[in-house]
Amino acid sequence: MISVGNQAEELTRQVMEAFYHQDPEKIIKKLHSDVTWIGAADGQYINGRKNVSEYIRKIDVPICEILENEFQTVINSDNLYIVTGWMKVATSRESDEILSAVQRITFIWKTEDRQSWLLHFHVSNPIEFQKIDEYFPHSAGKETFQYVKRLLRQKRRRLIVCGKNDQTHVIWNKEIVYIEAENTDSVIHCLHRDILSRESISKLEEKLGEGFIKFHRSFIVNSRYIISIRRYHLVIYQGIELPIPEKKYREIKEKVLRAVTQRQNGNLI
Numbered sequence: 001m002i003s004v005g006n007q008a009e010e011l012t013r014q015v016m017e018a019f020y021h022q023d024p025e026k027i028i029k030k031l032h033s034d035v036t037w038i039g040a041a042d043g044q045y046i047n048g049r050k051n052v053s054e055y056i057r058k059i060d061v062p063i064c065e066i067l068e069n070e071f072q073t074v075i076n077s078d079n080l081y082i083v084t085g086w087m088k089v090a091t092s093r094e095s096d097e098i099l100s101a102v103q104r105i106t107f108i109w110k111t112e113d114r115q116s117w118l119l120h121f122h123v124s125n126p127i128e129f130q131k132i133d134e135y136f137p138h139s140a141g142k143e144t145f146q147y148v149k150r151l152l153r154q155k156r157r158r159l160i161v162c163g164k165n166d167q168t169h170v171i172w173n174k175e176i177v178y179i180e181a182e183n184t185d186s187v188i189h190c191l192h193r194d195i196l197s198r199e200s201i202s203k204l205e206e207k208l209g210e211g212f213i214k215f216h217r218s219f220i221v222n223s224r225y226i227i228s229i230r231r232y233h234l235v236i237y238q239g240i241e242l243p244i245p246e247k248k249y250r251e252i253k254e255k256v257l258r259a260v261t262q263r264q265n266g267n268l269i
Helices: 004-020 024-028 049-058 138-155 201-207 246-264
Strands: 031-038 045-047 064-076 080-091 100-112 115-124 158-162 168-172 176-182 185-190 194-197 212-216 219-222 226-230 233-236 241-243
Touching (some): 004 024, 004 100, 045 049, 158 201, 168 194, 176 201, 185 201, 201 212, 212 241, 212 246
Parallel strands (some): 031 115
Antiparallel strands (some): 031 045, 158 168, 176 219, 185 194, 212 219
């Protein structure tokens, strides 16, 4: 049989999971009429079931997963149970924020009519870069997300390919002008040399970072070296003209313009 203390710890866990899975109604059902909420941000001291319910429904928190947690009942009286502990939470993969935080919690549960009601809950967040008006440090999360994206792009700034005679070539992406399919192999046309690779153009496409466009089954171009696009032809470095399939011309034109704009705006390395 589960003790009332263990039950209070489980209820605490359920409330926090509901909170970070954006299910406020599940929390509201457990609120005592005289509940007090103390949150992590400035001004989050609210009394009464109605006021707390309204506030919880409005809180802007991304969906998070609870990675680790530890709760314990520190006081167990006839009808009051105080649960304290900590949680490590992290934003979900679908979020446009990347952040992991350790939060400390204190919950007070009150038993009335054989039911446990949440009388008081306090969630604190020891993150120094959280802004005053934020419950969750969105600004830091978004900045970290952009930083990680940039790191991933930088990690893919070089192309490692298998050449003939078991040679391995390491090529900086900025040196690649375009890649051309040659049967099952590929020719990588660089600024100062051409490299014959044993890998197919499809395989090389998977390895390349942002900024490359496959506009023909036989060609991939580095948007850095696009000069212009005209009907059924792409003009690149040194005036080289590459054919564009007629049926895909409009689609390719949009891809080219989008890539060139991104590079001009500094979104591509």
